[in-house]
Amino acid sequence: MSTQSGATPLLEVQDLCVSFVQYTSGLRQSTLQVINNLSVAIYPGEIVAVVGSSGSGKSLLAHAVLGILPGNAKVSGAISYDGQPLNSRRQAELRGKEIALIPQSVNYLDPLMRVGKQVRKSVRSGDAIQRQREVFERYNLGREVDQLYPFQLSGGMARRVLVSTALVSGARLVIADEPTPGLDAAAVAETLDYFRDLADQGCGVMLITHDIETALEIADRIAVFYAGSTVEIAPVQDFAGEGEALRHPYTKALWRALPQNGFEPIPGFQPLPHELPVGCVFQPRCKLATSDCSMQKPDMRAVREGMVRCIHAT
Ligand SMILES: Nc1ncnc2c1ncn2[C@@H]1O[C@H](COP(=O)(O)OP(=O)(O)OP(=O)(O)O)[C@@H](O)[C@H]1O
Numbered sequence: 001m002s003t004q005s006g007a008t009p010l011l012e013v014q015d016l017c018v019s020f021v022q023y024t025s026g027l028r029q030s031t032l033q034v035i036n037n038l039s040v041a042i043y044p045g046e047i048v049a050v051v052g053s054s055g056s057g058k059s060l061l062a063h064a065v066l067g068i069l070p071g072n073a074k075v076s077g078a079i080s081y082d083g084q085p086l087n088s089r090r091q092a093e094l095r096g097k098e099i100a101l102i103p104q105s106v107n108y109l110d111p112l113m114r115v116g117k118q119v120r121k122s123v124r125s126g127d128a129i130q131r132q133r134e135v136f137e138r139y140n141l142g143r144e145v146d147q148l149y150p151f152q153l154s155g156g157m158a159r160r161v162l163v164s165t166a167l168v169s170g171a172r173l174v175i176a177d178e179p180t181p182g183l184d185a186a187a188v189a190e191t192l193d194y195f196r197d198l199a200d201q202g203c204g205v206m207l208i209t210h211d212i213e214t215a216l217e218i219a220d221r222i223a224v225f226y227a228g229s230t231v232e233i234a235p236v237q238d239f240a241g242e243g244e245a246l247r248h249p250y251t252k253a254l255w256r257a258l259p260q261n262g263f264e265p266i267p268g269f270q271p272l273p274h275e276l277p278v279g280c281v282f283q284p285r286c287k288l289a290t291s292d293c294s295m296q297k298p299d300m301r302a303v304r305e306g307m308v309r310c311i312h313a314t
């Protein structure tokens with residue numbers, strides 16, 4: 001992209017496809033493709049928000065980058081970190097160290113380890129106890145919390161512990177999968193400020209969220225997911241006015257569905273992985289659709305300072 005020309009992305013995902021092998025009756029095997037030709041990059045110093053409705057493939061992208069997809073997942077495409085291919089050996093090496101995940105579910109906490117100890121395990125340099133206490137203080141987690149087991153935490157406390165684990169790690173790439181639900185306004189603001197600090201220090205942050213308003217507050221670029229792929233990647237400034245700077249009809253529709261823009265709903269539903277339409281996946285819901293849109297799936301292409309997957313975009 002022209003704004004970042006020359007720089008090496010911290011994370012680059014190219015043409016990622018993820019499918020699951022499923023066994024139906026008896027030994028019959030079928031393949032369900034859930035991520036299709038997905039490409040996205042994160043440069044040092046930026047926050048990229050990944051937005052999209054439930055089931056669009058956001059968490060699977062995070063799990064593919066970390067190498068923690070379930071065993072029946074088949075992955076193709078290229079993922080690189082800091083200019084080098086991110087193969088499974090490197091994923092294991094970097095996971096929780098250079099690359100930290102704030103998982104969507106609090107079930108990722110180790111149920112058998114006191115939370116102070118499990119957070120300290122992620123500290124790579126400096127005084128582990130001091131780092132852990134500093135971050136816990138920021139999140140209003142008192143000393144007594146250090147000794148608790150995950151089942152003794154409230155939902156919001158468990159979330160703050162998960163965020164703390166990533167923040168003490170000193171990771172250069174933080175992938176935050178819906179980090180804020182269940183947090184009160186102060187903790188949300190604290191978390192978003194922390195992401196901004198990390199980016200300002202040269203880290204990269206992928207913020208996965210279905211809350212487009214939070215994304216617009218904090219991110220530099222927005223990647224919009226729909227039915228297992230990216231439909232648009234746009235600088236945050238393009239989300240303004242009537243959405244005239246946006247490229248994809250779905251992104252424009254998301255923008256107009258926000259309360260301040262009149263709550264105009266998008267008719268129809270996102271298709272499930274086994275019922276994807278031929279051609280453009282958005283075509284059945286799109287006002288601009290022509291017969292060409294149902295012929296073949298459009299490629300992602302550069303339009304102005306962003307990327308879009310629509311043959312009509314200008
Ligand atoms: N292990 C699996 N086997 C088969 N299908 C799966 C598996 N895991 C996820 N999927 C499917 O892949 C699609 C994408 O799932 P994913 O969890 O990435 O969605 P998401 O965008 O994170 O949604 P949410 O906002 O609800 O967290 C969904 O249709 C889901 O049903």
Ligand code: NI
Nearest residue numbers: 058059060104
């Ligand atoms: Ni998810």
